[in-house]
Amino acid sequence: xxxxxxxxxxxxxxxxxxxxxxxxxxxxxxSLTIAGVALAVTVAVSLGGFMLGYRGAIDRSINMLGFQVxxxxxxxxxxxxxxxxxxxxxLLYLPSDTYDKVKSDPEIESITPIFVGVAQKQGSxxxxxxxxxxxxxxxxxxxxxxxxxxxxxxxxxxxGYDGGRxxxxxxxxxxxxxxxxxxxxxxxxxxxxYASIAPAGKPEPVMHEFKVVGVLERTGTQDDGxxxxxxxVAREYFGxxxxxxxxxxxxxxxxxxxxxEFETRWLKLPEVQVVGLQQVKNTLVSLVxxxxxxxxxxxxxxIIVALIGVINTILMSVYERxxxxxxxxxxxxxxxxxxxxxxxxxxxxxxxxxxxxSILAVVGSSxxxxxxxxxxxxxxxxxxxxxxPQVIMYAVSGAVALGFFGGLYPAWRASSMRxxxxxxxxx
Amino acid sequence: xxxxxxxxxGLKRYYQRGNETxxxxxxxxxxxxxxxxxxxxxxxxxxKTTLINLLSGLDAPTEGTLVIDGKSAxxxxxxxxVEVRRGVLGFVFQNFSLLPTLTVTENIELPLLFLGLQxxxxxxxxxxxxxxxxxxxxxxxxxxxxxxxxxxxxxxxLIIEPKILVADEPTGNLDRATGExxxxxxxxxxxxxxxxILLTTHNTVFGxxxxxxxxxxxxxxxxxxxPPNKLPLH
Ligand SMILES: Nc1ncnc2c1ncn2[C@@H]1O[C@H](COP(=O)(O)OP(=O)(O)OP(=O)(O)O)[C@@H](O)[C@H]1O
Ligand SMILES: [Mg+2]
Numbered sequence: 075x076x077x078x079x080x081x082x083x084x085x086x087x088x089x090x091x092x093x094x095x096x097x098x099x100x101x102x103x104x105s106l107t108i109a110g111v112a113l114a115v116t117v118a119v120s121l122g123g124f125m126l127g128y129r130g131a132i133d134r135s136i137n138m139l140g141f142q143v144x145x146x147x148x149x150x151x152x153x154x155x156x157x158x159x160x161x162x163x164x165l166l167y168l169p170s171d172t173y174d175k176v177k178s179d180p181e182i183e184s185i186t187p188i189f190v191g192v193a194q195k196q197g198s199x200x201x202x203x204x205x206x207x208x209x210x211x212x213x214x215x216x217x218x219x220x221x222x223x224x225x226x227x228x229x230x231x232x233x234g235y236d237g238g239r240x241x242x243x244x245x246x247x248x249x250x251x252x253x254x255x256x257x258x259x260x261x262x263x264x265x266x267x268y269a270s271i272a273p274a275g276k277p278e279p280v281m282h283e284f285k286v287v288g289v290l291e292r293t294g295t296q297d298d299g300x301x302x303x304x305x306x307v308a309r310e311y312f313g314x315x316x317x318x319x320x321x322x323x324x325x326x327x328x329x330x331x332x333x334x335e336f337e338t339r340w341l342k343l344p345e346v347q348v349v350g351l352q353q354v355k356n357t358l359v360s361l362v363x364x365x366x367x368x369x370x371x372x373x374x375x376x377i378i379v380a381l382i383g384v385i386n387t388i389l390m391s392v393y394e395r396x397x398x399x400x401x402x403x404x405x406x407x408x409x410x411x412x413x414x415x416x417x418x419x420x421x422x423x424x425x426x427x428x429x430x431x432s433i434l435a436v437v438g439s440s441x442x443x444x445x446x447x448x449x450x451x452x453x454x455x456x457x458x459x460x461x462x463p464q465v466i467m468y469a470v471s472g473a474v475a476l477g478f479f480g481g482l483y484p485a486w487r488a489s490s491m492r493x494x495x496x497x498x499x500x501x
Numbered sequence: 502x503x504x505x506x507x508x509x510x511g512l513k514r515y516y517q518r519g520n521e522t523x524x525x526x527x528x529x530x531x532x533x534x535x536x537x538x539x540x541x542x543x544x545x546x547x548x549k550t551t552l553i554n555l556l557s558g559l560d561a562p563t564e565g566t567l568v569i570d571g572k573s574a575x576x577x578x579x580x581x582x583v584e585v586r587r588g589v590l591g592f593v594f595q596n597f598s599l600l601p602t603l604t605v606t607e608n609i610e611l612p613l614l615f616l617g618l619q620x621x622x623x624x625x626x627x628x629x630x631x632x633x634x635x636x637x638x639x640x641x642x643x644x645x646x647x648x649x650x651x652x653x654x655x656x657x658x659l660i661i662e663p664k665i666l667v668a669d670e671p672t673g674n675l676d677r678a679t680g681e682x683x684x685x686x687x688x689x690x691x692x693x694x695x696x697x698i699l700l701t702t703h704n705t706v707f708g709x710x711x712x713x714x715x716x717x718x719x720x721x722x723x724x725x726x727x728p729p730n731k732l733p734l735h
Contacts (some may be wrong), residue, residue: 082619092614095602401598404559406587406661407615409580492579494560 089411093418100391104423107380107387111427111473112434114376119435119461119469120442121369127460132358136351138295140224141186141322143333145176145340148347165190167317170309172343176321181336183326186223189214189305190319191312193269194279195259210255210269212301214308217243223322227297230289234262238288243304249284250302253292258299261286269301273313282311380427381480388420388484396491403493410489417478417485424477428470435469436461505568506665506697507533507556512565514551514720525551527720528565533665536695538687540708543717549701550669552717556699557667558586570664588616591658593668599642599653605629606638609656616661625660632656632686648679655686665697666690672702684710 082088097104147166173187191212217240221227229238230253241248249267251259261267265286272279284303292298309315325332330352337348392399399412443459514526526548533539533556541549554560555567558574561582567574570589574582591612599608609628610620629638632652642650651671658666666687672680684707690696700711708714709726716724 080619080621081617082613085614085617088614092603099602397596397598398600401592401594401600402611402615403583404586404592404594405612405615405657406583408583408587411615492560494554 089415089418090422093415093422096391096395096415097419097422103387103390107383107423108427108430110376110380110383111424112431114373114380115428115431115469115473116434116438117369117373117376118472119432119465120439120459121366121373122465122469123435123439123459123461124369124442124446125366126462126465128362128458129359130460131458132355135295136355138224138226138293139322139351141324142328142351143323143325143336144349145172145321145323145346146319146349148345165192165319167314167319168321168345170316170318172346173318173321175343176323176340179336179339181325181327181332182323184219184222184324186219186322187216187305187318188220188320188322189308189312189314189317191271191308193271193301195269210301211296211299212269212271212303212308213297214305215302216305217241223324224293224297227293228291230256230291235289236263238263241287241302241304243306245304246307246310247283247285248287248303250288250290251286252290252298252300252302254298255301256286256289261289263287263289267301271311273311275313280311377476381476384420384423384477385480385484387423388416388481389487391419392416392484392488395488399488399491400493403491412491413485413489415485416488417481420481420484421474421477424473424480425470428473431473432466432469436466504534505532506535507531507567507569507699509556509562509567510565512552512555512567513563514548514555514560515563524720526555526562529717529720529722531556531715531722533697533699535664535697536691537713538691538698538700538711540711540714541699541701541717542703542705542708542714543723545703547717548720549717551720553667553669553699553701557590557592557665558582559592588661589664591661591663591666593651593654593658593666593671595670595673599650599657601642604639604641605634605645605653605656608642608653609660612657612661618661628656628659631659631690646679647675648682651675651679651683652686655683659690663696665699668698668700670701670703672704672707680704680707 145168147168149166170187173185176182177185191214193210193212195208195210229235229240229250231238238250240250251261251267256262259267263286267284267286268281269284270279270281290297290302305318309317325336333350333352337350340346340348402412402415439459439461443457446458509529509531512526512529512531513524516523516525529548529552531539531552541552543549551560555562556569558569559582561577561579562575565575569585572585574585577585600611603611606625606629610625613620626635626638629635632655634649634652634656637645637649637653642653645653651674655666655668655671668687671687672683675683687698687700688710691698702708714724714726715722
């Protein structure tokens, strides 16, 4: 060997180029194998994004409620959970003196009573098909304590909204609209707003004309779709003068112990349930946990199938290249060189598959989001599939790690081929 | 110090086939000097390939002593044998054995990759010129004739500047005229570069053109010819 020949500092790049050439030899087979990996990674990334995004969405929605505990009429906890976030139907009511009783609890930092009712919108009820859009969710609130609970709530300003204000506690005509409610109805400050409300126990709804005195900024919560009016007025119109729907409560100290203490103190009241937000969160999480487990199982199966596909492809190509590998050994390739080459081919397949899969998952995430929401609306606002760079990083490094281990066996088989036996099999 | 590049004594290679022992080589002495062409002749199944595999360190003898370029090769494992032949031996096979996805140039430079050496375009061109493939440097193997492919294989063996070129039936898949041109190339390389060349062939005419011819039958040497002063008699 000539002493003048230099060692190559970019040797790995040349192995890489050779590996790529080998993979391109059977383009269809390689592509199918990559597609398998991509599919598995797509499922895994979407699932990871969903798990992460969903929890984030729940957290956001719950934090935006402003309170950590609520007292409401006894009922299904699932319903309670979704009602709390969606302001849904099937409303149950508490006697309003519950407020006076609970208010005195020394552990309470702040408390706000809310009366929720559903009114039929005027002007859109007949023409449109039946649906949620025909109804308005009306919240009767006590402005002062409500604002303490949700300090971020703000009145919109700008053309058409200037002069916006909250209503007086005894005003029978003033309402404040949430951002979306105003947008949907195309109402601005000073406009009229009509709603027909059926008082409890009476068959005929009564038409009311209100004046929009303020419009709220977007909050990203169900407040956006709500029509606010004074709690006493709402009670009167809905024919429930001594009732309320929810007591939103912020405790001075919020932890499991305090929560339990608070709960036992007030569960003695009949018809009352005390719901902690942690509980709500758990309920919502368990709602989708089964679905997530199923998707996870699919992801695991897809990954296993993809890995078997990769190993199979590489093994096949190793056996096809038995003679070639023997020749490379005769040309001076050490066991390690062959190992490196075959192993590199496996990792490349997994890496390309993982990158393709991640791109597919990102591109398809809005589709996935829509699909999930169409199957079940979880009552959380904001994106429920959040594919972060971290999720992608995990998926890609996971796939590469699988390639890393999956490639060991074929690479070992190839590197153990003997030059003589390999060559005599012919090309 | 002698000038033998390969020295083998009492070489045996037995294969176990079921209960039967196949004595592919049964006690052979062969030594090869620098710059000489040695051909191994013999009928099919006589042990030519087996012998050339042993002498080139592709396979280990069952019994006997073997020294390649000053290093003992007997009783070595597969991994140890690589170290003995790396950079010392260049191989040419009957079936040309080029990598189909690599161009002529890339095929020729492939051994450098395994030796961790940088390819030098100037050198590669010289080797390509030496085997007469100047205008085919960027072709793929499937675009070449059998004789051209064999020339690529020879160039690939030469790129590492080996001390000995080993060729198992290099002309076996070639027509007569092409085979002759390959043999002529070998002679030129031995003469000009002082390369030792060890080849097997069925063709006695090619065999007789070598400095020495060793004829095998049933794993034993049955005839040695060549200049008497060069005979490795022990
Ligand atoms: N791997 C093996 N296992 C068992 N027997 C083998 C093996 N390789 C070779 N043999 C046997 O050893 C003997 C010598 O084989 P070898 O290949 O060396 O012959 P050859 O002279 O090269 O023949 P040819 O001219 O046909 O190439 C044959 O009988 C063959 O069957
Ligand atoms: Mg043979």
